[in-house]
Amino acid sequence: MELIRWSWVGRHLDDIGWLFVEHIQLAGLALVFGFAIAFPLSLMALRWPRLYGPLLGFTGVLFTVPSLALFILLIPYTGLSKATSLIGLTIYTLLILVRNIVEGLRGVSPHVLDAAKAMGLTRTQRLFQVELPLALPMIMAGIRIAAVTTIGLVTVTALIGQGGLGRLFIDGFTRDFATPVIVGFVLSVALAVVVDLLLVRLQSALTPWHDEAGR
Amino acid sequence: MIRFEKVTKRFADGTTAVDALDLEIADGETVMLVGPSGCGKTTSLRLINRLEEATGGRVLVNGQDVSQVDPTQLRRGIGYVIQHAGLFPHRRIEGNIATVPRLLGWARAKIQPKVDDMLETVGLDRTVAQRFPHQLSGGQQQRVGVARALAGEPPVLLMDEPFAAVDPIVRARLQQEFLDLKKRVRKTIVFVTHDVDEAIKLGDKIAILKEGGQLAQYGRPVEILARPADSFVADFVGRERTLKRLALMTADSLDVTPGNPVDPDADAERVGAAAAEAGQPWVPVVGEDRRFQGWCDSRRLVNGHTAGQLAGGLSIATVGPGDTLRTALDAALSAESRSVVRVDAAGNYLGVITLERIAEAGLWS
Numbered sequence A: 001m002e003l004i005r006w007s008w009v010g011r012h013l014d015d016i017g018w019l020f021v022e023h024i025q026l027a028g029l030a031l032v033f034g035f036a037i038a039f040p041l042s043l044m045a046l047r048w049p050r051l052y053g054p055l056l057g058f059t060g061v062l063f064t065v066p067s068l069a070l071f072i073l074l075i076p077y078t079g080l081s082k083a084t085s086l087i088g089l090t091i092y093t094l095l096i097l098v099r100n101i102v103e104g105l106r107g108v109s110p111h112v113l114d115a116a117k118a119m120g121l122t123r124t125q126r127l128f129q130v131e132l133p134l135a136l137p138m139i140m141a142g143i144r145i146a147a148v149t150t151i152g153l154v155t156v157t158a159l160i161g162q163g164g165l166g167r168l169f170i171d172g173f174t175r176d177f178a179t180p181v182i183v184g185f186v187l188s189v190a191l192a193v194v195v196d197l198l199l200v201r202l203q204s205a206l207t208p209w210h211d212e213a214g215r
Numbered sequence B: 001m002i003r004f005e006k007v008t009k010r011f012a013d014g015t016t017a018v019d020a021l022d023l024e025i026a027d028g029e030t031v032m033l034v035g036p037s038g039c040g041k042t043t044s045l046r047l048i049n050r051l052e053e054a055t056g057g058r059v060l061v062n063g064q065d066v067s068q069v070d071p072t073q074l075r076r077g078i079g080y081v082i083q084h085a086g087l088f089p090h091r092r093i094e095g096n097i098a099t100v101p102r103l104l105g106w107a108r109a110k111i112q113p114k115v116d117d118m119l120e121t122v123g124l125d126r127t128v129a130q131r132f133p134h135q136l137s138g139g140q141q142q143r144v145g146v147a148r149a150l151a152g153e154p155p156v157l158l159m160d161e162p163f164a165a166v167d168p169i170v171r172a173r174l175q176q177e178f179l180d181l182k183k184r185v186r187k188t189i190v191f192v193t194h195d196v197d198e199a200i201k202l203g204d205k206i207a208i209l210k211e212g213g214q215l216a217q218y219g220r221p222v223e224i225l226a227r228p229a230d231s232f233v234a235d236f237v238g239r240e241r242t243l244k245r246l247a248l249m250t251a252d253s254l255d256v257t258p259g260n261p262v263d264p265d266a267d268a269e270r271v272g273a274a275a276a277e278a279g280q281p282w283v284p285v286v287g288e289d290r291r292f293q294g295w296c297d298s299r300r301l302v303n304g305h306t307a308g309q310l311a312g313g314l315s316i317a318t319v320g321p322g323d324t325l326r327t328a329l330d331a332a333l334s335a336e337s338r339s340v341v342r343v344d345a346a347g348n349y350l351g352v353i354t355l356e357r358i359a360e361a362g363l364w365s
């Protein structure tokens, strides 16, 4: 028996393309929302260090909730909708992003910050011109982990009727037909790998000093 | 001008880092803050640009109470150099140096030449402009730190142990460059160090701080060496060590300055001219027999009198080639001219040795 039936693939190229796009949309939006929430949270945690422990604890607990359970818990509120899927995925990105943003900003050398202050940079200028650029390698590392994790996790939301490429898994399993499963698997792994590579590229473009350091 | 008026800094945990400090730093002067670790040097420095806020008294910069000035504006007008340079790792050297000019909103056309100018001022090649800080040696980074602090043309420069993290050979070179630089740029400089030798070498004045943030003595290096205020200062500046060293050296090991001697018959006009040329009011009076007769104070010689008439009553101590510098130091200290006349073996006038010169010899040989 052949592993993959190419004729099926050929007939369903359109559908596969759509699911692929939906997959990217879900993962991308979850990352964008996750970052949009994690960033101010991280700044708050830095401003009021006493918040950091509870914040990490809370996001940590959210992270340990089994993914399926989380989606199911949300159903009463948001139904079998895209929103449910997005909220769940966003929550998962939070822990990774908050931790990396906070650690990245905290890792900036106090000498450098002191110098920035002494040169007459305002608080905002210090944040955007010194702290963020220097925390960028760490933040980008967080974004990479979050991206790869989320791309994998999107497939789980197929169980609540979303899921991008994950729907191919359901299709394949219910019909005991391997081709869609393999196509879904290969595409989602490929997507994760490509996104990761692109993010690495982006990071070196954004942090030339870091690259030339050979670190 | 920078003035500390009864300035106290008590941290939240109760530590008194600076205690009722009074200090006045004139424009263009380099003042060294020295003292044992934890005596409040860094804190005192940071009170000037408001990286710390005084809990008592006030700090004035150019007559203005710093607590009344917007801190970012204040800081843009005060250069700051720290031990590990604190360069921005993500900015090229050029970008680091341009920091304050950019904050001040200078035109691009003005910034670029300023960066080149600053690199030259601190003795760095223009090729480093495009590098990142980590691609420079420690000594080079420290130079960039100085260039960055000076780029905004601040009248005041604060330096906190700027040369402490580099090896001794590089440090000696940076110190020499600093001496050259400060002559050229004429800034008011407050320089923190815990190295007394560095303080004596680089400072116009030295403020010695004690444990608990108290000022132990403030004055010119030679004054402090010659007349330490108490045993703490004497120990701290290593006066004994200096005196012992001077006792082992002889006067012929030092170069003399000509001193512009005048003959005993010289009138006020000639004495005045000689003093002006020597750059100090005291002029040695030397007879036809080439014997030293005493010092004449050009400011006190009135018309109608001669140099010889004034010279008689003053100290006529001299040192010969075999006398020790310890002897020379005592003679110079007791003379109002703060100098001693050096004679040859036959007692003939050779020139003048200043107190500074003697002190330097004791410290640096």
Ligand SMILES: Nc1ncnc2c1ncn2[C@@H]1O[C@H](COP(=O)(O)OP(=O)(O)OP(=O)(O)O)[C@@H](O)[C@H]1O
Residues within 6 Å of the ligand: B011, B012, B013, B015, B016, B017, B035, B036, B037, B038, B039, B040, B041, B042, B043, B044, B194
């Ligand atoms: N932020 C702070 N909070 C509490 N105490 C502080 C703080 N900064 C400094 N101190 C204390 O104030 C005193 C003076 O510190 P400072 O850094 O001014 O000393 P220093 O003379 O520069 O010492 P060193 O030669 O070691 O650099 C020390 O006892 C120090 O522990």
Ligand SMILES: [Mg+2]
Residues within 6 Å of the ligand: B041, B042, B043
């Ligand atoms: Mg210090």
